[in-house]
């Protein structure tokens with residue numbers, strides 16, 4: 001993949017916690033490209049470094065070593081204030097816990113990032129996003145009046161409203177039942193397929209990963225393998241093989 005095709009790129013990323021005998025390599029020399037207009041899932045056992053990688057890619061955490069490029073900007077070299085602006089303008093987030101503002105309506109939550117940036121929504125795009133999440137009749141409701149799945153669809157719409165370069169989703173279906181999970185994943189999938197958005201998602205769930213174009217598997221902070229055009233079965237198979245492989249030392 002050429003540089004121009006990567007929305008985000010990790011180059012030799014290390015993340016170390018602690019020191020001496022107790023040092024943990026949460027990430028050990030991870031390099032990966034995340035293509036524009038692609039839906040990538042990151043999987044791996046608990047503690048394998050998935051969230052750490054996502055946070056480093058999103059500029060929420062700084063690698064101990066290595067670089068993360070958003071387009072051609074090295075996030076590890078950008079001052080904190082500029083990074084805050086980059087995150088606000090070019091990156092969208094979806095968290096497991098929805099993180100909506102309880103006092104605002106669904107619509108106000110969706111447009112909040114633009115309001116904070118002092119930008120007006122592109123009305124056509126806003127309508128498209130709202131139509132796609134299928135909550136047109138719930139826009140004046142507060143989060144407490146919405147189901148978990150509806151709240152997460154609002155959170156997805158909020159992540160997409162500024163047409164970010166990339167949306168990062170950390171276990172977006174972790175708190176949802178299978179029906180609501182399917183709605184949210186379908187929405188993320190359509191945002192990639194129909195609107196050319198770029199999504200990077202951490203998940204534990206093989207059927208969630210099957211909505212992606214590519215799955216990267218982490219173990220002990222290193223990339224172990226990848227699957228293109230995954231199915232729930234092929235993801236499960238790969239996970240079983242990784243489980244039975246001897247752990248790598250580093």
Ligand SMILES: Nc1ncnc2c1ncn2[C@@H]1O[C@H](COP(=O)(O)OP(=O)(O)OP(=O)(O)O)[C@@H](O)[C@H]1O
Pocket residue numbers: 017018024025026044045046047048049050051052053
């Ligand atoms: N702030 C921290 N201080 C020390 N160690 C940390 C810190 N954050 C993460 N770690 C360690 O780094 C490793 C990777 O953690 P990370 O949360 O990225 O894993 P994960 O794959 O997302 O796990 P899970 O699926 O359980 O959320 C783990 O060994 C963890 O204990």
